[in-house]
Amino acid sequence: MAEVKKIMVAVDDSECSHHALQWALSNLHLYGSDVSLVVFHAQPLAVFNSAATMGVTSPELIEIIVNQQRQVSEAILARAKEMCAQKNVTVETVSEIGDPKDGICDAIDKLQVDLLIIGSHGYGMLKRAFLGSVSNYCVLHAKCPVLVTKKPS
Amino acid sequence: MAEVKKIMVAVDDSECSHHALQWALSNLHLYGSDVSLVVFHAQPLAVFNSAATMGVTSPELIEIIVNQQRQVSEAILARAKEMCAQKNVTVETVSEIGDPKDGICDAIDKLQVDLLIIGSHGYGMLKRAFLGSVSNYCVLHAKCPVLVTKKPS
Numbered sequence: 361m362a363e364v365k366k367i368m369v370a371v372d373d374s375e376c377s378h379h380a381l382q383w384a385l386s387n388l389h390l391y392g393s394d395v396s397l398v399v400f401h402a403q404p405l406a407v408f409n410s411a412a413t414m415g416v417t418s419p420e421l422i423e424i425i426v427n428q429q430r431q432v433s434e435a436i437l438a439r440a441k442e443m444c445a446q447k448n449v450t451v452e453t454v455s456e457i458g459d460p461k462d463g464i465c466d467a468i469d470k471l472q473v474d475l476l477i478i479g480s481h482g483y484g485m486l487k488r489a490f491l492g493s494v495s496n497y498c499v500l501h502a503k504c505p506v507l508v509t510k511k512p513s
Numbered sequence: 514m515a516e517v518k519k520i521m522v523a524v525d526d527s528e529c530s531h532h533a534l535q536w537a538l539s540n541l542h543l544y545g546s547d548v549s550l551v552v553f554h555a556q557p558l559a560v561f562n563s564a565a566t567m568g569v570t571s572p573e574l575i576e577i578i579v580n581q582q583r584q585v586s587e588a589i590l591a592r593a594k595e596m597c598a599q600k601n602v603t604v605e606t607v608s609e610i611g612d613p614k615d616g617i618c619d620a621i622d623k624l625q626v627d628l629l630i631i632g633s634h635g636y637g638m639l640k641r642a643f644l645g646s647v648s649n650y651c652v653l654h655a656k657c658p659v660l661v662t663k664k665p666s
Contacts, residue, residue, distance in 0.1 A: 361539040383658060386514040387628075389542070475540075480652070499633070499652055499661050505536060507660040508652050 364474040368398040370464045370494075371440055373432065376479035379511040381440055384477050385447045397451045398471060399440040402463035403433045429457075461497040468502050477507045517627040521551040523617045523647075524593055526585065529632035533662040534593055537630050538600045550604045551624060552593040555616035556586045582610075614650040621655050630660045 369384050371377040381399065384390070390397055411425050437453040444451040454471070456463045468476060480495045499506045522537050524530040534552065537543070543550055564578050590606040597604040607624070609616045621629060633648045652659045 361535050364540045382514050387517045496649065496652065499649065503663070505660060505662040507658060509658040510656070 362474070364395060366396050366398065366471065366473050367475045367477060368400050368464075368467065368471065368473040369440075369477045370400050370402075370460070370498075371436055372401065372460065373436055374479065374481060376481050376509075376511040378439065378443070378479075380477050380479035380509040381443055383509045385443060385449060390449045391447060397444065397449060398454055398467075398473065399437060399444070399451055400454045400456075400464060400467050401433050401436050401440075402460035403429050403455060403457045404460060405458055460494050461501075464494070464498055465502050468504055473504055475505050475507060476502050477509065480508045480510050515627070517548060519549050519551065519624065519626050520628045520630060521553050521617075521620065521624065521626040522593075522630045523553050523555075523613070523651075524589055525554065525613065526589055527632065527634060529634055529662070529664040531592065531596070531632075532664040533630050533632035534596055536662045538596060538602060543602045544600060550597065550602060551607055551620075551626065552590060552597070552604055553607045553609075553617060553620050554586050554589050554593075555613035556582050556608060556610045557613060558611055613647050614654075617647070617651055618655050621657055626657055628658050628660060629655050630662065633661045633663050 367384065367388065367390070369377075369381045371381060384397070388395070411422065416422060416425070433455045437455060441451060441453060454467060456467065464476065464478070467473065476498060478495045478498055481493070495506075495508045499508065520537065520541065520543070522530075522534045524534060537550070541548070564575065569575060569578070586608045590608060594604060594606060607620060609620065617629065617631070620626065629651060631648045631651055634646070648659075648661045652661065
C-alpha cells in the first residue's frame with residue numbers, strides 16, 4: 361500500500377470549505393511531515409457564462425469580470441495560505457478556471473494527489489438536486505480517496 | 514476544532530472494505546497514538562428477509578441462518594483484527610444486525626466516532642442505482658467526516 365505523499369484540499373468561498381482545510385490542519389499532523397499540501401480553487405465558469413447569456417460581449421466588460429473573478433480566487437487562496445501559515449504548514453496553491461467538479465478531478469490526476477479533502481455544503485435534497493454536489497461527484501469520480509468534512513451546524 | 518479521537522472503519526466481506534482498513538493502517542499512524550480504532554460490521558437483514566420471503570418459518574432453520582450469518586461476521590472481524598495486529602494497532606470490533614447504512618450511521622452517534630472510513634465498491638451507474646451505495650449514503654448522512662477509499666483497479 362503506497363503511503364499518502366500529497367494531500368489536496370479543494371476550497372471555494374464557503375465556510376464549509378475553510379472548515380475542511382482547518383480539519384486537515386488540525387488532524388493530519390502535516391507540520392514537519394514529508395506529506396505535501398496543495399490547496400486548489402476552481403474559478404467557476406458560471407460567472408463567464410452568465411455574462412455571455414446577458415449579452416456581454418464588450419472586451420472591456422469581460423476583462424473586468426475576469427479580473428474580479430481572479431481577485432476573488434486570490435482572496436480565497438490568500439485566506440487558505442494564512443490558515444496554513446498559522447500552523448507552520450507549507451502549502452502550494454493552485455487555481456484553475458472551469459467547472460469545479462472537473463477541475464478538482466483533473467487536478468488530482470495532474471498533480472498526482474493521494475487524498476482529496478473537501479467540505480460538504482450539507483444542502484438538503486432539493487438544493488442538491490438543483491446545484492448538484494461537488495463533493496458527491498468527487499467521491500464517485502476522483503481517482504484517489506476522498507475525505508468529506510462537515511461543518512458542525 | 515476538536516481533534517479526531519476515534520476512527521471507525523466499516524467493513525463487509527468485500528476486498529474494497531479490507532482495502533479501506535489497510536489504507537487506514539498504512540496512513541493514519543495509529544500505532545502508539547491516542548486515537549482509538551473501531552472496526553464495524555453490519556450483518557445485513559437481507560439474508561433474514563430472503564429466508565422469510567422463501568417461507569422459512571422453522572425455528573431450527575432460522576437458527577441455522579442466524580448462526581451462519583454470525584460466523585461470517587466473526588470471520589470478517591477476525592480478518593480485520595489480524596490486519597490490525599500485524600501493525601501493532603489495538604482495535605475494538607463491533608457487530609450489529611441490520612441495514613449497513615443505518616447501522617453505520619447509528620454506530621457513529623452511539624460510539625461518538627470522529628471519522629468514518631469506508632471503501633467504495635466502485636459500482637457503475639446502473640448497479641449503483643439498484644444496490645444503492647452505502648458509502649454515498651454515509652457521506653450524506655453521517656454526522657462526522659467520511660473518508661471514502663477506492664481499491665486500485
